[in-house]
Amino acid sequence: MPIKPIDEVEPGDVLINPIQDSMGRVLIQQGEAITEQLLNVLKRRGYVEIDVKSPEGSGVSASYSQSGEPAFSETISGDEDVKRMKEELESRFHNVEDTDREMIIVKNAAENVLTAKIASKKGLS
Amino acid sequence: MSPNASNLDELEKMLGKLDDLPTLPTVVTQINSMAKDPSTNAADIGKVISNDASLSSKILKLVNSAYYGFPRKINNVTKAIVLLGFNKVKNIAISASVVDAFKHTGKIQGFDFFEFWEHSLATAISAEATAKELAPDVADDAFVGGLLHDLGKVVMVSSLNDIDAVFARARSEGLTFQDAAKVAFDFDQAKIGALVAEHWNFPEALVRCIRYWPYPNRTRQHTEAVNCIHVGNVISSALGKTSCGDNAMPMIHPEAWEALELNEENVLKITSETASGLDNASAFLELAV
Numbered sequence: 508m509p510i511k512p513i514d515e516v517e518p519g520d521v522l523i524n525p526i527q528d529s530m531g532r533v534l535i536q537q538g539e540a541i542t543e544q545l546l547n548v549l550k551r552r553g554y555v556e557i558d559v560k561s562p563e564g565s566g567v568s569a570s571y572s573q574s575g576e577p578a579f580s581e582t583i584s585g586d587e588d589v590k591r592m593k594e595e596l597e598s599r600f601h602n603v604e605d606t607d608r609e610m611i612i613v614k615n616a617a618e619n620v621l622t623a624k625i626a627s628k629k630g631l632s
Numbered sequence: 633m634s635p636n637a638s639n640l641d642e643l644e645k646m647l648g649k650l651d652d653l654p655t656l657p658t659v660v661t662q663i664n665s666m667a668k669d670p671s672t673n674a675a676d677i678g679k680v681i682s683n684d685a686s687l688s689s690k691i692l693k694l695v696n697s698a699y700y701g702f703p704r705k706i707n708n709v710t711k712a713i714v715l716l717g718f719n720k721v722k723n724i725a726i727s728a729s730v731v732d733a734f735k736h737t738g739k740i741q742g743f744d745f746f747e748f749w750e751h752s753l754a755t756a757i758s759a760e761a762t763a764k765e766l767a768p769d770v771a772d773d774a775f776v777g778g779l780l781h782d783l784g785k786v787v788m789v790s791s792l793n794d795i796d797a798v799f800a801r802a803r804s805e806g807l808t809f810q811d812a813a814k815v816a817f818d819f820d821q822a823k824i825g826a827l828v829a830e831h832w833n834f835p836e837a838l839v840r841c842i843r844y845w846p847y848p849n850r851t852r853q854h855t856e857a858v859n860c861i862h863v864g865n866v867i868s869s870a871l872g873k874t875s876c877g878d879n880a881m882p883m884i885h886p887e888a889w890e891a892l893e894l895n896e897e898n899v900l901k902i903t904s905e906t907a908s909g910l911d912n913a914s915a916f917l918e919l920a921v
Contacts, residue, residue, distance in 0.1 A: 542914065547921055595872065602806060602880040609884045610866075612896050616903040617870035624907060 518543045520559040538628040588625045639818040649791045654733035659684040678710030690728040697915030723776035731919045743789040747876045749920040754873035759864030761905035767856040774860035777841030784825030809877030848888040859888040
């Protein structure tokens with residue numbers, strides 16, 4: 508994996524893995540392009556290296572077929588992202604009971620929106 | 633739990649610290665006063681804000697950001713006021729000044745200001761999205777109230793010796809910071825935040841939003857904005873922008889749910905709007921850097 512020292516990361520580089528904080532919460536999703544300001548934020552937060560590919564690089568995007576359909580490995584990876592997101596959601600909502608109707612509606616909405624976001628990122632890779 | 637001597641000591645200590653708070657730029661006080669004068673026009677306010685070059689440049693950066701999505705560049709504060717309205721520009725000025733005052737808090741005892749600000753921003757966007765959908769008249773108040781709803785937490789973190797124990801209790805017992813703080817001190821960030829907001833002469837609606845967002849059933853004034861911030865805090869947390877120190881989901885109060893007439897359809901729409909708003913809000917995040 509092309510792990511780059513933070514000083515060598517350039518705006519436009521794309522994250523291969525999500526960036527998480529010390530508590531394991533996802534701060535920036537994988538597939539997101541690094542902007543200059545994000546780079547400043549990461550440096551300020553003490554990140555020394557991150558897992559990125561250059562936009563024209565052969566990383567994740569190279570595994571897409573000519574037709575634009577995601578390759579098999581990418582489909583698996585997308586499923587894994589959704590699975591991980593659902594696990595995070597379960598953990599976050601640990602104090603919510605099945606009878607908390609309002610909170611279950613909020614949880615379902617968050618799951619729908621985050622799933623769509625993962626799907627959209629995968630489609631754009 | 634009733635307050636004991638030790639809790640009162642802590643509260644007194646917090647009140648004593650109010651005088652040590654960072655000062656906000658004079659321009660913020662000026663524009664708050666001008667807001668009360670109906671004869672003030674955009675040019676007058678623009679002139680006052682423009683005297684503070686640093687604040688003006690922050691305001692222009694934000695109003696020109698993707699979040700507001702204007703097709704052409706807004707190159708002066710007066711034009712920003714005409715296009716966005718005085719209330720919105722005033723709220724941006726207050727928010728930018730507060731972040732500036734506290735951003736050097738940095739990491740204190742495990743508290744990360746950037747994480748704090750991310751949650752605050754997500755709550756602001758979600759509160760605004762809730763208001764736009766269900767109470768459009770209070771959209772601006774909901775945004776700024778959301779942005780500053782946890783203000784008291786920064787002051788508590790930088791002033792209280794026992795704050796580590798609050799973070800530890802929240803972690804070990806799976807609580808929100810607020811619930812853990814109430815057990816430890818019998819007061820929370822909402823109470824302290826409102827004291828700070830009053831100390832800084834913030835508009836009454838904003839003070840009330842900061843005081844009552846966790847308890848929407850305890851106020852009969854500015855209830856729509858308070859309800860929107862209450863909901864915004866939950867939705868931002870649901871999307872993973874949890875409040876620093878929270879180890880449980882904050883719960884939606886049934887009274888707020890009913891008052892806003894929330895349902896599956898509008899909650900999904902608000903959640904979706906919040907996520908897209910966050911995608912365009914990097915200029916606000918940059919304020920904390």
